[in-house]
Structure formats: structure tokens, C-alpha cells
Amino acid sequence: MTAPGLERQVLLDRDALTEHVGTLAGRIAADHPDGVVLVGVLKGALVFLADLARAIRTIDVQVDFLAISRYAPDSGRVRILQDLAIDVAGRDVVLVEDLIDTGLTVAYLRQHVGERGPRRLEVCALLDRVERRIVPLDVRYVGIEVPATRS
Secondary structure, three states, X not given: OOOOOOOOOOOOOHHHHHHHHHHHHHHHHHHOOOOEEEEEEEOOOHHHHHHHHHHOOOOOEEEEEEEEXXXXXXXOOOOEEEOOOOOOOXXXXXXXXXXXXXXXXXXXXXXXXXXXXXXXXXXXXXXXXHHHOOOOXXXXXXXXXXXXXXX
């Protein structure tokens, strides 16, 4: 149900979603021929991560998750509620998000995962709102750029 006065907009229909996931999976597989650890950010990235992991068929894929708190009011900080279970030292890691907005969360998680010594650490997002970016962020794999929501 949509609130009065608000329209729902479909950004990706089923076929477009499948196409974008397949393209991202192909790029990730090509860039990481020795295998990759996909790290999903719970709970938002769960379905996208599952689709992405299934679509990567030519390399070894391991999956792990991080769970974070919401930003504490006026602090600009999140907390790790669930940390990685897989040792990512010396491995290729792709941090998977459903939507990147300001970039604050992903920047924090890149630093957090980066402290574990991965060989490579990259970011994949199904949706990216570059217009709202507050911190500079290199997002290697983007499904679709979406405009910032206007009020």
C-alpha cells in the first residue's frame, strides 16, 4: 500500500533485474578468477546477494554477512551487530549492498572489512544514488544509478 499522494515507481522489472544481476555476476567472475567472498549487509542486501551468488557460476563463491545498527542520532556512527565468520585475509572480497545513498555506511564497512587484510576489497550495489553521496566512494559494480528522491 502506498501513502496518499505518493506514487510507487518500479525501477527495475523482473527481466531488467535479472539482466543487471547477470551482468554484475559476469563482471565479478571475470575480475576474480580465483574465487570471491561476497559479504552482504543485512538485511537489505539479502535477496540481491542470493541472486548474485546464484548467478556467478564460473568461480568459487563464498558468502558471509555483516549486520549493523542504524545510525545513532547525532553521532553519524553505526555499530557492528554481527561480524564476519569467514577469514577474508588474503582473499578477494566484494561488499554487497542493495542501495548506496550517502556512502557513509559503505565507507565505514570498507574500513572495517579492510582491517581484516583482504587481497582486494570492492563494492557492489544494485542501486546507487550518486547525487546524495557525502563521502567519496569507489563503487566498482553498479546495477543502476538512481536519482535522489525529491520531496
